[in-house]
Amino acid sequence: MEFNIAVLGGDGIGPEVTAEAVNVLGAVERSFGHTFNLHYGDVGGISIDKHGTPLLEEVRDLAGSSDAVLFGAVGGPKWDDPTASMRPEDGLLELRAQLGVFANIRPVRIYDNLVESSVLKPEVLDGVDMVVVRELTGGLYYGEPKGRTETPDGWTSVDTMYYTEAEIERILRVGFALAQGRRKKLASIDKANVLECSRLWRQVATRLGPEYPDVELEHVLVDACAMQLVQRPARFDVIVAENTFGDILTDEAAVLAASMGLLPSASLADVPVPGRRTQGFYEPIHGTAPDIAGQGIANPVGSILSAALMLRYSLGLTEEAAAIERAVEDALAGGLATPDVATESSQRVSTVEMGRRIAAAVNPESGKEG
Numbered sequence: 001m002e003f004n005i006a007v008l009g010g011d012g013i014g015p016e017v018t019a020e021a022v023n024v025l026g027a028v029e030r031s032f033g034h035t036f037n038l039h040y041g042d043v044g045g046i047s048i049d050k051h052g053t054p055l056l057e058e059v060r061d062l063a064g065s066s067d068a069v070l071f072g073a074v075g076g077p078k079w080d081d082p083t084a085s086m087r088p089e090d091g092l093l094e095l096r097a098q099l100g101v102f103a104n105i106r107p108v109r110i111y112d113n114l115v116e117s118s119v120l121k122p123e124v125l126d127g128v129d130m131v132v133v134r135e136l137t138g139g140l141y142y143g144e145p146k147g148r149t150e151t152p153d154g155w156t157s158v159d160t161m162y163y164t165e166a167e168i169e170r171i172l173r174v175g176f177a178l179a180q181g182r183r184k185k186l187a188s189i190d191k192a193n194v195l196e197c198s199r200l201w202r203q204v205a206t207r208l209g210p211e212y213p214d215v216e217l218e219h220v221l222v223d224a225c226a227m228q229l230v231q232r233p234a235r236f237d238v239i240v241a242e243n244t245f246g247d248i249l250t251d252e253a254a255v256l257a258a259s260m261g262l263l264p265s266a267s268l269a270d271v272p273v274p275g276r277r278t279q280g281f282y283e284p285i286h287g288t289a290p291d292i293a294g295q296g297i298a299n300p301v302g303s304i305l306s307a308a309l310m311l312r313y314s315l316g317l318t319e320e321a322a323a324i325e326r327a328v329e330d331a332l333a334g335g336l337a338t339p340d341v342a343t344e345s346s347q348r349v350s351t352v353e354m355g356r357r358i359a360a361a362v363n364p365e366s367g368k369e370g
Contacts, residue, residue: 012288101279138164143162163197178272179237187236188217331358
């Protein structure tokens with residue numbers, strides 16, 4: 001089969017880790033006989049520097065016409081001036097909105113060989129295997145009005161959390177659907193004791209619950225969820241949250257896995273249904289990590305696993321996705337580790353070597369030195 005994939009590496013370590021995901025996709029091509037047509041474009045800070053905008057129209061069109069988008073990361077200190085008229089992240093937000101990828105799915109699992117790399121006690125991590133579903137195209141990040149105003153008394157600023165009932169319902173349905181295929185437990189996260197948006201969120205979740213009688217629904221305040229993620233994380237199966245809450249909680253959940261560099265994400269434009277392909281945007285959850293960019297030590301696993309999610313959700317290649325996931329598990333079980341998760345007993349490897357070894361596990365010919 002033949003597919004068109006937009007590859008947008010972005011800034012910092014984004015291009016480095018994305019390159020290893022692409023190499024693993026090459027191994028999938030050789031093992032399974034597919035053709036992945038890769039189309040590259042600039043986005044974020046590099047696009048501002050080269051083109052004067054974080055997202056060119058041609059790159060926007062490329063993303064929209066592709067079967068899926070494989071993304072790196074954007075941003076960095078170079079573009080952090082708060083008075084700047086444009087920021088690298090503007091390109092990312094625009095792409096998400098354009099593609100309509102409202103459901104950000106972030107699996108969090110613990111690899112046995114990396115338990116000692118976590119800051120949490122091993123007994124806290126026992127049995128942790130969850131998925132966080134984050135609403136991605138609404139809430140504070142997109143609501144209007146938004147902006148800053150200079151007044152005689154100083155600057156004022158406003159961000160608006162805005163949600164419609166329909167937006168809340170569609171993301172909750174993603175959470176319910178995923179829970180049905182897992183341990184059938186859904187934690188709906190809100191701040192209903194304070195926020196009107198959260199009260200509507202809880203109302204909609206409560207209304208939908210009877211449609212999924214096999215799923216145990218619970219409502220959890222976001223601050224309580226944040227506490228329980230580090231105290232009793234194994235109690236969670238599927239977590240669903242609005243944009244800002246989901247952003248924060250998934251970064252916290254990365255501590256469970258020992259490193260943000262390990263965690264992938266899939267942003268989808270529809271409720272995931274086995275066997276049905278949907279438009280998707282795939283990226284590791286980490287940022288650009290400018291302090292280690294160019295040093296060859298970034299962890300590419302999150303990006304590689306994002307490519308596996310791309311195969312599963314947007315390309316319908318479930319066997320191929322599983323092959324990548326097994327290859328990652330084998331590499332980590334074998335003691336391979338980039339510096340972010342390495343211990344005294346680890347075999348420390350570079351970004352490129354980790355990618356090469358995972359590709360070799362998918363297809364032995366891919367692991368040969370060039």
